[in-house]
Amino acid sequence: MKLIICVLLMLISTKDCDKNKAQLTSENVSEATTTESSNWKMQKGMKINYRAVTRGSYLEIWIEGDSIKYTSDNTLKAISTHQIPKEEKEDLMKLIDELDEKTLPDLEAPSIRHQFDGAAIATLEITNGEDSYRTVAFDHGNAPKSIALLVEKMLSIKTMFEKQ
Template sequence: MKLIICMFIVLISAKECDKNKAQLASQNNTEAIATGSSEKQMQNDSKITYLAVSRGYFLTVVLEGDTIIFSNERDLKSAIAHEIPKEEKESLMNLISKLDAKTLPELEAPSKAHEYDGAAIATLEIADGENSYKTVSFDHGNPPESIKAIVEKMLSIKTMIEKQ
C-alpha cells in the first residue's frame, strides 16, 4: 500500500514539474521575442544592467537599445518595458562613453553595509556584444564614485517612467 501511494505521489510531482517547465519555456519565448525586436533595431548598442538585492528587496533595471525594462519582483513577471526618451538616452550614453568598462571589476565599494544586511547588494553590468564587465558588489544607494552618475541616471529614468 505504501509503495502504491509513493508511486502515485511521484507521478503527480513529475506531472507538476512538466507543467512548470512548459510555463517557463513559454514565458522565456515571449521575453525573447519582446527583446529580440529591440535588439534587431539597435544591435550595436550595449546592454546595461543594474541589480539591487537583499532578503526583502529586489530591483532590476535593464537598458537595452531604446528600451528600459525594470521590475521589483524576483520572478520578473511584472517586468515593465518602456521606450527611453531620446534626450535621456543620449545623456546616459554620454556618461557611459566617459567610462572605461574594463575597469568595472576593479572598482572598490565605498562602504560595506551590504556585507551585514545594512544595505541591499548592488551590481552594475555593461555588456557590449561579446564582452561583459561587472562591478564588484556595492551598497544600493552608495555606488563607487566613477559609476555614481550612471547609476543615478538609470534610476532617475526608471522613476520618471514610473510617474508617467
C-alpha cells in the same frame, strides 16, 4: 592661346574645388563617425544591467538600445518596458562614453553596509557584444564614484516612468 589658358584655369579650379570638397566631406564623416560610434556603442549589442537585492526587496533595471526594462519582482514575471526619451538617452550616452567598462571589476565599494544587511547588495554589469564586465558588490544608493552618475541616471529614468 586664350583657349588653352581658359582650359588650364578650369582644370586648376576644379581640382581645388574637388580638394576642398574632399576635405569638407572627410571632416563631416569624422564628426558623424564620432557621434555614430557612441550611438552605435549603445545600440549594437551593448546592454547595461543594474541589480539591487536584499532579503525583502529586489530591483533590476536593464537598458538595451532605446528601451529600459525594470522590475521589482524577483521571479521576473512583471517587467515594465518603456522607450527612453531622446534627451535622457543623450545624457545616458554621455555617461556611458565617459566610462571604461573594462575597469568595472577593479572598482572598490565605498562602503560595506551591504555585507551586514545595512543596504541592498547592488551590482552593475555592462555587456558589449561577447564581453561582459561586472562590478564587485556595493551598497545600493552608494555606488563607486566612476559609475555613480550612470547608476543615478538609470534610477532616475526608472522613477520617471513609475510616476507616469
